[in-house]
Each structure stands twice: as C-alpha cells, then as structure tokens.
Amino acid sequence: MALIETQDLTRRYELGGEIVMALDGVSITVETGEFVAVMGPSGSGKSTFMNIIGCLDRPSSGRYALAGEEVSSLSKDALAGVRNRRIGFVFQQFNLLDRVDALGNVELPMVYAGADRAGRREKAIAKLKRVGLGERIHHRPTQLSGGQQQRVAIARALVNDPVLLLADEPTGALDSRTSLAIMKLFQELHREGTTVMVVTHEPDIADFADRVVRFLDGKVVSDTRQTARDAAQALADAEAASAAQDAKDAAARAALHKKEAAE
C-alpha cells in the first residue's frame, strides 16, 4: 500500500475575482520509505502541494489517500487529528515560539495530542537529544543559531513519531554547511524508516533525495529517480575543505608576521 496517493488534486484560489490554479491536476504515488525532493520555480505550487499532503489544507477537488485513508474529504478537526498522528512538518522560518525554550517548543504538539506531563517531558528531551541538542534544552529560540533552531523544529516534528516528515525549504535560511548537517539528519531519519519529502530550490540539496519531482504551473512536469548523494560524506568533505582553508590562512598570516618582524 502506498503511503501517499493523490489523484487529480486541484487547489483553486480566488483573489479579487481572479482564479489561480495553484494545483492543477496532480496525481502522484509515494511509497513508504521514499526520500523525495520537490522542486520547481517560485509560484509553481510546491507549498500548496505540501500543505495538502501535510493535512494543513484541503484540495478543491481530487482525491488524497494517506496510508490508505481517504483524507481529502475529512473535516478540519479530523484532518488535524490525522496530522497529529502521522505527520511532522518543518518550515523554512522554523516557526518556533520565542516565549518558551526548546523543550517547551518540542512539547507543544504533545499538549495538543493530550499526553501527560511527565511523558511529554521525557519524550521531548529524547527527541532534542536525537537531533543533537541535548545540551540546549533550556535555550529560547533567540538564544540559538539558525541551524539549532531548525533542529528544535525537527525535534518538534518528530515528537509524535510521524510516518511522514515534510519540510518546505528547510535549508532556505541556513548557510551551506549548516544545510548539509540538516540534510544528514534527514537522511538518518529516512534510514530509520521515516518517509521524507523536502521542497528545495537548490539542486545541491535535491541531490540527497532518491527521487526528484518537479512542478510547473501547478502540475508535475517530471518525476525521476536517482542515486542519493551521502550527506554525511558531503558534510565531512565540506568540513575538511574548511579546515584546510583555515590552515592555509594561518600559514599565510604566520609568514606575513615573520616577514614584518624581519623588516
């Protein structure tokens, strides 16, 4: 059974009397355990698609079955229930609450799911450790780097053990090395069995997926499989290159000092 199966999905927006077809007949199947990158120019419908797949929005027409359950016709409340049980969502701008610390942010979805307090805390700490933030659980978002904030958002997305992890440009606000670290984490979660779908504008990021789906004008215009690049290796290479550059800079500085001292 496919994890995601859509048939002729459309999403229409009406704005000032004009109709925008943000999605225009999308039929796609994603099996459990895939790692899919979603690409396409700005305005091509990527976020609209992700929001429907993530049960944050409903299609105007068409069908969407998630793990065999038809969800396109569910009420808003029922849809929120499905989302809470099955889906983790990560956004470009992290969408964390600034008033509470990392732990509080990660606990939040469990509050909605009605988990007890001690269980919530234990699970949130475990997920923060999982993303490498065990030492930062009492930092607020403003006291964390961008990459650390995105890790908090990923821990929050993981807290109800979703089968499906969706990320809409998760590295869009991060530098290249931090982006690699985030993609390494996604690949690890994928290897542990989570189905992952990531929207990105960057071909370098799409390289880490097994499949690339391209959108244009609300339609899927290509859908190809590839051998994923290993993000752990890419990160190690980037770190080695940066260390080599640092060593070169230090040597150049030392040579300059020596020359100055001799003059």
Ligand SMILES: Nc1ncnc2c1ncn2[C@@H]1O[C@H](COP(=O)(O)OP(=O)(O)OP(=O)(O)O)[C@@H](O)[C@H]1O
């Ligand atoms: N709430 C809305 N009301 C009206 N039109 C909308 C709304 N949300 C999106 N659209 C339109 O739907 C189309 C698809 O938007 P969408 O946000 O899915 O694009 P995208 O591929 O995610 O673009 P980007 O790469 O810039 O994030 C665009 O033409 C956009 O203007």
Ligand SMILES: [Mg+2]
């Ligand atoms: Mg978008």
